[in-house]
Amino acid sequence: MDSSSVFANIVRAPEDAILGVTVAYNKDSSPDKLNLGVGAYRTEEGKPLVLKVVRRAEQMLVNDNSRVKEYLPIVGLADFNKLSAKLIFGADSPAIQENRVTTVQCLSGTGSLRVGAEFLARHYHQLTIYIPNPTWGNHTKIFGLAGLSVKAFRYYDPATRGLDFQGLLEDLGAAPSGSIVLLHACAHNPTGVDPTIEQWEQIRQLMRSKGLLPFFDSAYQGFASGNLDADAGSVRMFVADGGECLAAQSYAKNMGLYGERVGALSIVCKTADVASRVESQLKLVIRPMYSNPPIHGASIVATILKDRDMYNEWTVELKAMAVRIISMRQQLFDSLSARGTPGDWSHIIKQIGMFTFTGLNTKQVAFMTKEYHIYMTSDGRISMAGLSSRTVPHLTEAIHAAVTRVD
């Protein structure tokens, strides 16, 4: 071949920080290796889990000879959209009953966030989004590439390993009126630190008084407390005051549908007419991106959500996952206490959801990877879902060594 590529000058892009952890883990040949990187649920045996109710739903779909593989509408599967809105906003939500909500099926949380951000970049008047510091690594890229300017507001307090509530109120209070604010609906990623109900109420009042537009990222509904309604409390609080908001939902974790890319973007509007116009504009964002969303995962979700028995079965399996994670938190905390590891480790049981922000620094993390073959993101975030009773002792040893030998 004699012709040089027009892309010859392209350099290799840096690895995605989170997915890169799994890549490194896979390369490691140590029998003791432990992957606490990406937030994917694992059983006590360290295996990925396909929910029983999901298998049932999938079998039903396969056995149904009348099913075809035609294109979904641009906005996705209608049943799925309605059921998703009910799931996050509550079946009795006035916003739904008044037809003020437009819901479009998207590719999991990432896709929902991107479509929402593109819509805002085109039609909203304040093109700045405030994101909590820290937040999921992909948020900045998603919003930036969609054309929004990204700023941070104080969120995590390393001293308490809890919420910097004063800082949060100050920063949001100083934000220009109308700015967009990204809120993690529950189980904040990466810190696991959530506002209390009272704090949420204060945040809501502040935001509404300044006309700040809430954009919820709900990736863990059901995983935080084990209860789907409780985990949607923050979102419902904002909707209940009659105001507007956006909400991105993901079924990756709570239905274990990671690879199927199932999610939804909802925009709660003031009136049904506005919601309808907004929906038509969302279609213009989606069509040139991928035309229409994938059918398989959404069909599984709709099958489960619309059948009362299957829905109940799902809540039971979901609660079991949440309970296992909560028990891992307790076990790790107890183990570190028993080991006498220096420091206050109570944040492990105070933080919520899949992740613990350990407070370990990058040097300590690198040490744990090198000496103990434990993989986590360099910010010290560990996925509790990757732990088991069997591996807690190994992690305890590693943390103990890191804290006592590395600063």
Place this chain on the structure above:
Amino acid sequence: MWKCFSTRTSRCFSTSASNKALKWWDHVAPAPKDPITSVTEAFLADTSPTKINLGVGAYRDDEGKPVVLQCVKEAEAKIAGCDFLESVSSAVSSKLVEESVKLVYGKNSDIIKEGRFAGVQALSGTGACRLFAEFQRRFYPESQIYMTDPTWSNHHNIWRDALVPERTFHYYHPDSKGLDFSALLDDVKNAPDGSFFLLHPCAHNPTGVDPTEEQWREISYLFKVKNHFPFFDMAYQGFASGDLDRDARSIQIFVEDGNVIGCAQSFAKNMGLYGHRVGCLNVLCNDAKQAVAIKSQLQQIARAMYSSPPIHGILLVSGILSDPNMKALWVKEVKAMANRIQSLRTTLRKSLEQLSSPLNWEHITNQVGMFCFSGLTPEQVDLLLREFHIYMTLDGRMSMAGVTTGNVNYLANAIHEVTKFG
């Protein structure tokens, strides 16, 4: 608990919130409907028993029903209840890309052996085109894209949203209803050296007009001289001639001439996997090392858009393509679909000629693939809809896949009715 809050707070805040909110979205106009998907929407709403949908390019059997291919059913039974719901493992995604790229370059191609391509799975053809458009913009921010006149309507949207300006080049000749070859060559010659072009390697959408192999050679030669970058959107491989290898011939001619190319592939039509959004994007590179660099950039673009494509469709396609028996079955099924469309083209043309239509309908059988660019005017298209409940896009593009032995006479009569006075 939440209900208490709502009573208390909505009294306090609804006024100010509603005033601010009304201003926020007032200017959002209702968006224009998509010219293609809106046809299906209207068709679905129509209750007439004689309605025919010739809108979207989705295959139908002779009963007018959507088809799930036998090879797909077998593949699906195999993977039902599989453990693979995690995000796409690299083994599975590499398999899909490898097998897809074989369809483009030929299974024994050196390009594949030497790893001289950057390939990623994509959300069907649209997703593959969009990834490339974003990539093009990122690394050639001043570049434009040349598109055939006409082209698939969504192509304009894709490159526009990727912020790449477009230009058109001559392609379809409305008088001959064939290729405007000399004007095409002129446009290619006159474009600045090193321009990006979007080409349809086979079964051009919407016209069904493809260059001959000789014409492709001339175009390719000119591209090499001008150092243009050809990007192929291959959405209908197998539907033009019924033979998958033959339909990729144009791409191979360009590659043999030493052109460096990019290619979007879709499995929506030829595997009937429309709703699963399975496709592939590949960019030819100098060597395997550069391929790694380009692939990493493409993955980064995808990561901020949707992370990774849905695994179900990927498992189906890689399962079918990597099993020799299933692949052989697939090849047969593609040929059968192409044959059915070709035979209905012949029937439709004959019927119109038998009705003594004053117009020339040769283009129905000259054009290839799923579509016939009928030459009907928007007024005639509208009449067909209102009087006969026959649906197609306003440009007169008919999806021949929607024609059956059961409705072809009705269709011929209807077309004759609206065109018999010239």
